[in-house]
Amino acid sequence: MKPTALFLLTATLALAAEPVPTIATRHSPIGNPPPCCVETSSVPAIENQKSKIENSPNSLYQADATFTTDTGAPFKLGSLRGRPVVLAMFFASCGYACPLTVTDMQALREKLPAAIRDRAAFVLVSFDVSRDTPAVLAQYRAQRSLDAQWTLLHGTDDSVRELAALLGVKFKQEADGAFSHSNLITILNPQGEIIHQRLGLKGGLDEAAAALLKL
Numbered sequence: 001m002k003p004t005a006l007f008l009l010t011a012t013l014a015l016a017a018e019p020v021p022t023i024a025t026r027h028s029p030i031g032n033p034p035p036c037c038v039e040t041s042s043v044p045a046i047e048n049q050k051s052k053i054e055n056s057p058n059s060l061y062q063a064d065a066t067f068t069t070d071t072g073a074p075f076k077l078g079s080l081r082g083r084p085v086v087l088a089m090f091f092a093s094c095g096y097a098c099p100l101t102v103t104d105m106q107a108l109r110e111k112l113p114a115a116i117r118d119r120a121a122f123v124l125v126s127f128d129v130s131r132d133t134p135a136v137l138a139q140y141r142a143q144r145s146l147d148a149q150w151t152l153l154h155g156t157d158d159s160v161r162e163l164a165a166l167l168g169v170k171f172k173q174e175a176d177g178a179f180s181h182s183n184l185i186t187i188l189n190p191q192g193e194i195i196h197q198r199l200g201l202k203g204g205l206d207e208a209a210a211a212l213l214k215l
């Protein structure tokens with residue numbers, strides 16, 4: 001992605017980050033055009049709409065960074081295209097917040113009807129790029145009993161910072177090596193657009209499930 005495009009995408013997503021209504025609510029790229037614009041709709045506009053759905057300018061999948069899975073395989077976020085995605089950034093040695101986020105992602109999964117649950121992807125991306133090696137992430141997978149529906153990703157400093165900016169996640173490593181960080185569970189539609197975010201550590205799972213049910 002060109003730096004300008006990335007900046008615009010980052011800025012758009014950052015604007016939508018708090019208090020986190022959905023991007024779709026703000027400028028519905030997929031829904032019906034607002035009444036003001038119906039009369040000016042034309043075939044080129046419809047074509048344009050179609051290409052937006054296939055290659056949305058708000059899609060996280062425009063970011064081209066390569067991550068590494070806990071088995072050591074290269075992984076691009078774009079390979080999640082076509083599936084509903086539940087994604088959070090975390091670090092494996094977190095003693096408080098991240099374990100609760102993972103527990104809530106597991107609880108969210110249980111709330112979903114099988115038809116959605118079975119095609120959804122659950123993704124954890126570590127911002128602890130030095131300590132959370134693929135091997136450490138593999139250990140974390142085992143500790144938390146995360147099955148094949150979960151993808152655990154290690155990234156470079158750049159790829160992690162880019163993703164965090166796109167999601168509106170803030171993180172900072174403290175002197176003791178732990179991170180202070182935002183607590184966000186993000187729901188992506190099959191095009192990779194943010195359609196919902198659960199901010200904080202309590203509640204909001206029904207709303208997140210409802211957002212997934214619309215996909």
Ligand SMILES: [Cu+2]
Nearest residue numbers: 091094097098
């Ligand atoms: Cu944490």
